[in-house]
Amino acid sequence: MIAVTPTATTQTVPPQTVPPQTVPPQTPISQATRPRSARPLAVSARGVTRTFGGREVLRGLDLDLGPGEFVALLGRSGSGKSTFLRALAGLDDGFDGVIEVPVQRSVVFQDARLLPWATVIDNVVLGLPPLEAPLAGLAALAEVGLEDHARDWPKTLSGGEAQRVALARALVRSPDLLLLDEPFGALDALTRIRMHVLVQRLWNRHQPAVLLVTHDVDEALLLADRVLVLTDGTISLDVAVDADRPRRVGDPRLVDLRSQLLSELGVDETAEGRSPADLPHPQLPNEHLPNQQGDTQP
């Protein structure tokens, strides 16, 4: 584990072999979501706060992720879920609080983000030591069914294929933590279903801890062991999804949970209901109207 703090990046414990040490937080812990036991952790976030121009996007967020756990993080657009993921990825060091993450971690973004000037295989092995790269890259491409496209340019791929290459690029690094930032958001509905299948298969095989950021409740229920809802900068709901795999969209065992999540997200499912904007929901500030929030008013 390494502790990512605003000021320093220090490697404290090798990942997964030793139970993680308790790192003294630099700011006071607000409150842990669950009692801290000796169970191994892949991610530990304590009191994470992130402010953009006076607006608190994350407010003392606490989160634990076990090794191999598949967790979905739901939230309305602008709720700060991508901000949190970027902090975990190490792309943003402007936060307060303490975050511990594995050294080996990979990110899949919403856009496949392939370098257009590099072939598919070169994109997959980007940054790997050149000796082990070609074989590992081809194996990873085979896992996502694209070994025949290894020498092609990214421009020849469809959206779904490009995202599969991005998955291969993430997996070839054998991550202990896989961060998925709305990776299926830009795909068409049919391709998305196939990607869900693929991601589950890859997760089964490699067993990384996964944090999936999404706004799709059905996707979260389909894939995750645990679903979190991010509201107002903190985790407002943390529920386990107990149904066995493989699951289906609209699984009857998950209907109640689905309703609960939707209402936590401020969505009224019934067609004759009012639109979410009309609903009185004081703890859900509309991020498009910053003036509704007290802290941004002059």
Next chain:
Amino acid sequence: MTDLDVSGTTFGVIVGSEPAPWAGPDEAPLESRPAGTDSATAAIVGPTRVAPPLMTPPLMTLPNRATSRTRSRRLPRSLERLAGVVALFLAWELASRAGWISPDILAGPSTVLTAGADLVRSGVLIESLWASLQRVLWGMAIGIPLGTALALASGLSRLGDNLVDANIQMLRFVPIIALQPLLVVWLGVGETVKVSLIVLGVAFPIYVNTSSAMKSLDPRYLELAEVVGLKRFQLIRRVVLPGALAGFLVGLRLATAIAWLLLVFAEQINATSGIGYLMTRAQLFFQTDLIVVGLITYAALGLLSDGLVRTLERVLLRWQPGR
């Protein structure tokens, strides 16, 4: 062949999917349920529909490959363009032969052709061509690395940027041709002045385009580089340089055009060899045919070098979408 009829009151939906050989049959249970049965999306949308009268609206037949007017052109486009050029030359030749244009004003195409053939036969044209080409090649051989090196210095470090960029952005607005007197004072009237002018003319567009391409590199790629843990050297080699390549090549095309322009200028001031010298001498004796031969040679050289750079672009940027 696909056949489809949509009657007047139907709301038709076409559903399609890419074949997916990689999704094995073992995953079938997850896909077996159609996505449309999802409870939330099956809600009724909009008010109840009032059925319109069942009548065929006015129909038209769309033009297809066989009947489309835009496809059946009389001549290929390139042939038409060529015909325009040929017509111009014919008119020019006709006007010369009829005596409407005096040879002292402008020689006719056939005279120019004979003069050109004579020059080739005597070896003068080849000699002059080589003298001119050497100047351009030297100018580019020095100017391109110079511009690239400066762009790298300013693109890869903040210190380099602060030291290099401000100076170059200031000097960029000095017309290069206006530096000629100063260069003559420093370097005399030999080959060095001509090559130096071309070096400067080449280095600026290379620098400006390469460095701006490096600075406008998509930040998402820099993020990716950080996520996959690229070292600084790898970042430059894998991301920054290939990302700046398109800008460099734009600079290269501008640089070639400017190099020929400056060559013409330098050769007409004080030269004892080269195409420009050939033309200046012909000017003294009103040999308009030789002047036109010089012009055509310049044009051919410019066209050729532009074609070379275009080919280079096609090869080096073949990864770009839309190529």
